[in-house]
Each structure stands twice: as structure tokens, then as C-alpha cells.
Amino acid sequence: MELTVNRIEFSSETKNINIVEKLIDDLCLEYNLHNDIYGKLLLAVVEGVNNAIVHGNKLDRDKKVVVLYRIDNKAIEFTIIDEGTGFDYTNIPDPTKPENLEKTHGRGIFLMHHLADDIEFENEGSRVTMFFYIPE
Incomplete structure (x- = not known):
């Protein structure tokens, strides 16, 4: 597989998912x-793109979401960037704990952590990169 690096950008509307x-x-x-x-x-x-649209950019159509992606024979990398102020990604409540089961926030980040092989947050959480390793 050859290395592919690309970028897409769209307005903060859920239909763009x-x-x-x-x-x-x-x-x-x-x-x-x-x-x-x-x-x-x-x-x-x-989930990351939905978070960027809804929570990061607050559904403001004038704000953009940028998705960068790269794929090679070992991994797929997705970076999602919004124009929001970020959030405290180090303090997300565990949605599987009984006291959090009824809460509607925090599940997306939890899922992203568990589905990606690695995840990095930058710019106070307004930029997230997820890595998915391709088995040989």
C-alpha cells in the first residue's frame, strides 16, 4: 500500500457526517x-466528527471541521480538528460506572479510546488524532 495523505473540510452540520x-x-x-x-x-x-460538530463548534455552520487522514500498510491515522475552545479530555467520567449510566455525555470519548489503538489530544482537545493499526 502506498502512503496516502488527504484533507477534507466541511461546515459544522450533522448531515456532513x-x-x-x-x-x-x-x-x-x-x-x-x-x-x-x-x-x-x-x-x-x-463519533469524533460528531463531537467536533456538536460540542466543539456548537453546530455553528460558519465554523469548519477538518479531517486529515493517512493510510499505509501498517496503520490508518485520522485527525479531527474543530474551531471550538476545547475541553478537559483528561477528566471524562467513565460512562460504564453506575453513577454515569444515565448521563448523555462522555460516551463518545470513551468509545474513541477503546476503539482506536492509540489516541492523542492537542489544542485543549480541539484536535484529536486516532491511530488504527492494520494486522499483518
Whole structure:
């Protein structure tokens, strides 16, 4: 597989999540990725983009979400950048604890942590990079 680096950008509207879903579908077909990786990518990246649109940019259509992605024979890397002020990504409550089961926030970050092989937050959380390793 050759190294591919790309960028897409769109306004902060939830309908634009379809762009990312199609991108992941296309990448998985093009690179013949296993269904396990497809499922992890789809859930984690869509959750990250949804967070950027809804929580980061507060559904402000004038604010953009940027998705950078790169794929080679060892890994797929997705970076999601919003124009929000960020959040305290070090203090996300565990949604599996009984006291948090009814809360609607925190599940997306929890999922992203568990689905990606590695995850990094920058710019106070307004930039997140997820790594998904491709088994040999």
C-alpha cells in the first residue's frame, strides 16, 4: 500500500457526517481492509466528527471541521480538528460506572479510546488524532 495523505473540510452540520461515513466506506474498499477495522474506524471517527460538530463548534455552520487522514500498510491515522475552545479530555467520567449510566455525555470519548489503538489530544482537545493499526 502506498502512503496516502488527504484533507477534507466541511461546515459544522450533522448531515456532513455522511461525508465521513462515505470516506471510510471508500477507504475500506480501496485498501481491502478487514471488517473489524472498518467497524472500529466507522464508530470512532464518526463519533469524533460528531463531537467536533456538536460540542466543539456548537453546530455553528460558519465554523469548519477538518479531517486529515493517512493510510499505509501498517496503520490508518485520522485527525479531527474543530474551531471550538476545547475541553478537559483528561477528566471524562467513565460512562460504564453506575453513577454515569444515565448521563448523555462522555460516551463518545470513551468509545474513541477503546476503539482506536492509540489516541492523542492537542489544542485543549480541539484536535484529536486516532491511530488504527492494520494486522499483518
